Amino acid sequence: MKMMNTSALSHCSLGLSDLIVPTPELTAHVGDSVLMGCVFQRTEEKRVTKVDWMLAENEYVLYYYANFSVPVGRFQDRVRLVGDILRTDGSLLLQDVQEADQGTYTCEIHLEGESMLLKKNMVLHVLPNEPTEVTVHMGDSALMKCDFQNTEKKTVTKVAWTFSSGEHAKNETVLHYDLKFNLLTGYPQHQGRFQNRVTLVGNVFHSDGSIKLQRVKESDGGLYTCSVHLGHLVFRKKVALRVILEPPAMPRSEFLDGNQLVIIVGIVCATLLLLPVSILIVKRTHRNKSSVNSAALVKSLEDMKKANPEKHVYSSITIHEVMEAEDPQGCPEATYMTMHPVRPSLRSLPAGGISKTEQAF
Structure with missing residues (x-):
């Protein structure tokens, strides 16, 4: 409630034509009701002779005169004076607020025997209709x-x-x-x-x-x-x-917030940077594995040669079979076979080396 203090009253006695108090603001939705107060507290009782309500100082909303309250124009069925006139209260009730009602409202109260006006302004902001x-x-x-x-x-x-x-x-x-x-x-x-x-x-x-x-x-x-x-x-x-009746669906985010976007971009960049390094590591690993396999194969062959040295020593054997005449009883004589190993230095032997098979009896 706005109050008129003693200093304000002293200004009145100095001949000021009217008294204006600070401007309050209201915000309402289309279809709402608002109460615009116009209350002044005075130390001396004086009868209110007239109350005027205007919008933007050129459109009358309501006026009170000779104990009659009269709504005007498009406000005719939507406004009424609800203040206590005997207590210098000219408050206005505005119902079914419309978009065109937005603006600055001015309340003026005239007191009996005074030329001074008690004036109060207020601003009404109107928002779209709120779902009911x-x-x-x-x-x-x-x-x-x-x-x-x-x-x-x-x-x-x-x-x-x-x-x-x-x-x-x-x-x-x-x-x-x-x-x-x-x-x-x-x-x-x-x-x-x-x-x-x-x-x-x-x-x-x-x-x-x-x-x-x-x-x-x-x-x-x-x-x-x-x-x-x-x-x-x-x-x-x-x-x-x-x-x-259905249970509520799980909430789903349609858009990524800033932190999520930064994390995703960071992951993508790290992947692009590490991809060449990963390819190089895979190739080097494959190459090392191939080298190890080749070395293992060579070592395996060398081990096999060391384990079987006679295989190449006896790789060439000359076998000569000598058949003797059968004895009168028709039984063949015993036949002996001698194997001569091929020595590594065959080229150093004299020409005409051992060429016949020795027989032992």
């Missing part, structure tokens, strides 16, 4: 928002959530909060199925009555109505909850 349907998988938690924007940041005095499964179904109480008793209650556990599953997560000191419904069941699907009380003002919002 919440879709969750069975077993998950559902966040249902119910917050209202206002420049005065009034404390919520009461929050009530009800549920209906169909158009003609009976309303069930989901949650009830009352600041007067500082209680957060629902139906007793044996009567209400929302007991122990609903939590008030909104900040009631900033006009937020949002709730979270945990362990959502198939029967929780339907229409939820939120009622937020700011003193004598009541704001309502409806949220449709749709429950999907």
Whole structure:
């Protein structure tokens, strides 16, 4: 709440034509309701004679005069004066906010017997429509928002959530909060199925009555109505909850973050750098293996030669068979055969060396 202090009042007595306080800002979605406060606290009681609300200083929104409040133009069915005029409160409630409502609003309060104006500006930013349907998988938690924007940041005095499964179904109480008793209650556990599953997560000191419904069941699907009380003002919002019976799918990242991209690039670069080295190592290993196999083969042949030296010594043997005449009894005489080994130095022997077979009797 903006307050007019004593110094401000002294300025009034000095003949200032009007008094302007700092400009607050509000942000709302299309279809929301906003409360634009225009409150001044004074030490002396003076009757308010007129209140004017304008948009961009050239489009009238509402004016109050002679105890009558009159909405104007396209705001006719969407605005109303909700402040206490007797207490210098000219606050305005704007419902069903539209994109064209965005801009700077000016509130001017005229006091009886004074030429000075109490003036207050505020800026309204309008965002696209916020979805009123919440879709969750069975077993998950559902966040249902119910917050209202206002420049005065009034404390919520009461929050009530009800549920209906169909158009003609009976309303069930989901949650009830009352600041007067500082209680957060629902139906007793044996009567209400929302007991122990609903939590008030909104900040009631900033006009937020949002709730979270945990362990959502198939029967929780339907229409939820939120009622937020700011003193004598009541704001309502409806949220449709749709429950999907299939279990939630595993989350999948569609894009790589910076760290993952750096790691992948590093792996690729390292692979390209190590590939030639790997090829060279493989070739050298293959070459060494071939050399080892060749050396092993040569050594094997040498070992075989050392183990069988007589094979080449007796590689040439001359065999002469001498047949003698048979004796009268028809029995052949014994035949002897002599083998002469070929010596390594055959060329050094004299010509006409041993050429006949010796017979021993």
